[in-house]
Amino acid sequence: MSIDVREYLKPHVHMSLEERLALVKRRFADESHISVDQEAFRADGQKAVLFMCPAQVFKLNPDDDSCIVNYEDCLECGTCQVTRRYVTWNNPQGGYGVTYHYG
Amino acid sequence: MSDDRFEVVIVGAGPAGAAAALALAREGVEVLVLERGDFPGAKNLFGGILYTSVVNELIPEFWENAPIERHIVNRRWLTLDEDTQIGLDLKSAKFDVPPFNNTFTALRSKWDRWFAEQAEEAGAMVICETNVEELIVEGGTVKGVRTGRDDGDVEADVVILAEGANAMLAERAGFRPQMGPRNRVNAVKEVIALPPEIIEDRFHLEGRQGMALEYFGGAVKGTVGSGFIYTNHDSLSVGVGCLIEEYLRLNMAPYDMLDEFKAHPMIAPLLRGGETVEYATKMIPEDSYDSLSDLYEDGLLLIGDCAGLVNPSIHHEGTNLAMASGVAAAEAVLSARKSNDFSKARLAEYRERLEDSWVMKDLKRYRDTVHFLLENREMVNEYPDLAIRLIRRYFTLDDTPKDDVIKELWKTIRSEVNFLKAARQMWRARKTML
Structure with missing residues (x-):
C-alpha cells in the first residue's frame, strides 16, 4: 500500500480538550472517587484546581461559588490532591475509570 | 478471597511490581500481584523512553519478542525561544546494534502488559480490576492487604507496594513523605x-x-x-x-x-x-534523595514511583529505577525468606542493595537538582534565552565586521550577566545537574 505524502504535509489539527478527553476509554463508577472541601475551595483565591486538572474535572458553579466535580472525566493522575489538600482523591473502584490504549 | 495467603503480595503490576514478581516467581515464591486496571498497563503512562539495562538482565535480548516501538539512535536536547532553536545533537551507529544503548521508545499499555505476562509465565498470579484499599497492620507489622472485593483480605509475609506516583497507601500509612507541588x-x-x-x-x-x-x-x-x-x-x-x-x-x-x-x-x-x-x-x-523515606518497614517494601525513585535530571529515568528497585526488593525478600524473618531490620537489605547500586548513587548525585533549578530559574529561563540570542547574532549575516559582532556579543554578556552570580551558579550546576 502506498501512502499519499501530501496528506501528511497538512498542518496537524489541534483538538479541543473535550475532543481529546473523548478519545480515552473509561468505565464509569456510580460514585465519585473525588471529593472537595467546599469551604476550603471557596477560600482558595487562585482556585488552582480549576486550571491544574489536565481533564478539567473541576468546574466553578457560578450560582454559589462551589466546585462541581465531573469525576467521570478523571484521567487518574492525582495532580489535584497535590495541588490543593482540600481535594481528596481515591483510586476509582477496581476495574473502573480510565483504560489507556497506548499509554 | 478470604483466608487467602501468599508469601508475597505486590500492589501494582507496573514495571516495578512486575519486575519484583518475575524475580520472585522464578525462585519459586508464591506471589500475588494485584492490579486495579483492566490489565497491567491499562492506567500507566510515561513520556516514552524505556531504559532497559535491568530488563535485559531479566530477559536477555527481550527486544526480539517484546512490544517495543523503536530503538533510539538519535537524541537531541534543545532550547527554544519564540522563534529560534539551538541544541545538542547525538546520533550514533553504535546505538544501532544490540543492546541498542538500552534506550527504546515504548507505549506502556502494550509494554507493561507484556512484561507482567512474563511474570505470570514464571508463576506469579496477577489479578486485575482489584483495588487495594488499605494495608492490614497488626502491632506495627504489615500482615497483608484489604482489597475492594468481597472477603477481599489477603495475608502475606511481605507486602511490596508498587502503587505508582499516587502513593496513596504508602502516604496514608505514614510510610512516605507527603507529596507536594515542589516535588x-x-x-x-x-x-x-x-x-x-x-x-x-x-x-x-x-x-x-x-x-x-x-x-x-x-x-x-x-x-x-x-x-x-x-x-x-x-x-x-x-x-x-x-x-x-x-x-x-x-x-x-x-x-x-x-x-x-x-x-x-x-x-x-x-x-x-x-x-x-x-x-x-x-x-x-521528583523527591530528593534527602526526603525519601526508609522504603522498608516490618513486612513492607516500597518500590518504583511510590518510593519516589525517579532521576529528575536531564536523564529523566524512571521505569528502569522502578525495575531495578523491584529486583532489589525481590532479592531482599529471598534472603529474608531463608530465615523466615520479615522484620524491618531484616528487610533493610533492600535499601542496602539500592544504596550499593546505581539507583541510589544517581539519586544522590541529583539530590539537589530540582531545588537548585527552582532557586536558580536563570538556568532554565534567562541563560538559555541569552545563549540563543548570542549564537543567533554570531551567525546572523549582515555587513557588520566579525570583530564588531564579537564586541557586541561581549557587550550583551556584560550588561546581562552578573559574573559572580553566574560563576557560582555554573559551579553548582556542575555538581547538581551534570
Whole structure:
C-alpha cells in the first residue's frame, strides 16, 4: 500500500480538550472517587484546581461559588490532591475509570 | 478471597511490581500481584523512553519478542525561544546494534502488559480490576492487604507496594513523605499517529531506528520542566512535563502549555498530518534523595514511583529505577525468606542493595537538582534565552565586521550577566545537574 505524502504535509489539527478527553476509554463508577472541601475551595483565591486538572474535572458553579466535580472525566493522575489538600482523591473502584490504549 | 495467603503480595503490576514478581516467581515464591486496571498497563503512562539495562538482565535480548516501538539512535536536547532553536545533537551507529544503548521508545499499555505476562509465565498470579484499599497492620507489622472485593483480605509475609506516583497507601500509612507541588511534576502527552514511512523520512531514520527530542527553556515558558517528542513505530509521543509549582506560579493549565508547545514554529512542522489518537496525563515524583523515606518497614517494601525513585535530571529515568528497585526488593525478600524473618531490620537489605547500586548513587548525585533549578530559574529561563540570542547574532549575516559582532556579543554578556552570580551558579550546576 502506498501512502499519499501530501496528506501528511497538512498542518496537524489541534483538538479541543473535550475532543481529546473523548478519545480515552473509561468505565464509569456510580460514585465519585473525588471529593472537595467546599469551604476550603471557596477560600482558595487562585482556585488552582480549576486550571491544574489536565481533564478539567473541576468546574466553578457560578450560582454559589462551589466546585462541581465531573469525576467521570478523571484521567487518574492525582495532580489535584497535590495541588490543593482540600481535594481528596481515591483510586476509582477496581476495574473502573480510565483504560489507556497506548499509554 | 478470604483466608487467602501468599508469601508475597505486590500492589501494582507496573514495571516495578512486575519486575519484583518475575524475580520472585522464578525462585519459586508464591506471589500475588494485584492490579486495579483492566490489565497491567491499562492506567500507566510515561513520556516514552524505556531504559532497559535491568530488563535485559531479566530477559536477555527481550527486544526480539517484546512490544517495543523503536530503538533510539538519535537524541537531541534543545532550547527554544519564540522563534529560534539551538541544541545538542547525538546520533550514533553504535546505538544501532544490540543492546541498542538500552534506550527504546515504548507505549506502556502494550509494554507493561507484556512484561507482567512474563511474570505470570514464571508463576506469579496477577489479578486485575482489584483495588487495594488499605494495608492490614497488626502491632506495627504489615500482615497483608484489604482489597475492594468481597472477603477481599489477603495475608502475606511481605507486602511490596508498587502503587505508582499516587502513593496513596504508602502516604496514608505514614510510610512516605507527603507529596507536594515542589516535588511532583504533572505531565500531559498526546499520541499522534503517523505512518512509519513518514516518521522515518521526517526524522531521518531507517527501519526501527528512533529519535528522542527534548526541549527546554522557552519551549515550556522558562519553567522547571521540559517538552518532548519521541518517535514510536507509527506514532509520536508529544508532551510537556513541569513541576506543579510552576503551573501554579504561572496560573497556567497543563493542556495550554502542551498546546502552545505543539504550535511552536519549531515543533508544528514535525507534527504535520498527524492525528491525535490519545490524550493522557501522569504525575511524576521528583523527591530528593534527602526526603525519601526508609522504603522498608516490618513486612513492607516500597518500590518504583511510590518510593519516589525517579532521576529528575536531564536523564529523566524512571521505569528502569522502578525495575531495578523491584529486583532489589525481590532479592531482599529471598534472603529474608531463608530465615523466615520479615522484620524491618531484616528487610533493610533492600535499601542496602539500592544504596550499593546505581539507583541510589544517581539519586544522590541529583539530590539537589530540582531545588537548585527552582532557586536558580536563570538556568532554565534567562541563560538559555541569552545563549540563543548570542549564537543567533554570531551567525546572523549582515555587513557588520566579525570583530564588531564579537564586541557586541561581549557587550550583551556584560550588561546581562552578573559574573559572580553566574560563576557560582555554573559551579553548582556542575555538581547538581551534570
